[in-house]
Amino acid sequence: MVKKLSEHFTLEELLFSQTATRKKIDNTPTPEILANLARLAGVLEVVRAELGNVAIHVSSGYRSPALNKAIGGAKHSRHMRGLAVDFTAPAFGTVLQTARKIASLDLGYDQIIHEFGRWVHLGLAEPGAKPQGELLSYFGGDYLKGLISKPA
Numbered sequence: 001m002v003k004k005l006s007e008h009f010t011l012e013e014l015l016f017s018q019t020a021t022r023k024k025i026d027n028t029p030t031p032e033i034l035a036n037l038a039r040l041a042g043v044l045e046v047v048r049a050e051l052g053n054v055a056i057h058v059s060s061g062y063r064s065p066a067l068n069k070a071i072g073g074a075k076h077s078r079h080m081r082g083l084a085v086d087f088t089a090p091a092f093g094t095v096l097q098t099a100r101k102i103a104s105l106d107l108g109y110d111q112i113i114h115e116f117g118r119w120v121h122l123g124l125a126e127p128g129a130k131p132q133g134e135l136l137s138y139f140g141g142d143y144l145k146g147l148i149s150k151p152a
């Protein structure tokens with residue numbers, strides 16, 4: 001059964017991982033993480049609406065610690081808390097345009113990362129914590145400040 005977290009986002013798409021499927025890694029969230037995912041879906045609804053009601057393609061949402069390790073995710077990744085999502089919105093524009101648009105919204109995001117020019121990482125703060133509003137770009141190596149194109 002498809003469980004909707006919000007009007008346009010299902011639990012399935014925020015749990016789905018090809019790696020988890022292939023390697024038979026359990027990616028079941030705890031009730032606490034489910035609540036975080038519901039909050040994340042609510043923020044994604046705002047993003048979707050602000051981008052002009054375009055489709056949001058989620059490539060990674062929740063990652064259990066085992067899954068995060070298997071894909072080489074950051075050690076303290078917010079994905080493991082159900083508080084981060086990687087996505088694209090090609091009908092809106094490039095990944096960089098999408099990231100910049102989202103950064104201009106009053107979402108209370110903790111972190112937006114332009115990753116490899118291929119997807120936007122949107123991270124929320126822990127419940128009750130103050131969002132940092134950090135903007136970064138990542139092309140491998142060090143994280144770069146701001147939402148920028150890959151340096152030549």
Ligand SMILES: [Zn+2]
Pocket residue numbers: 060079084085086121122
């Ligand atoms: Zn991410």
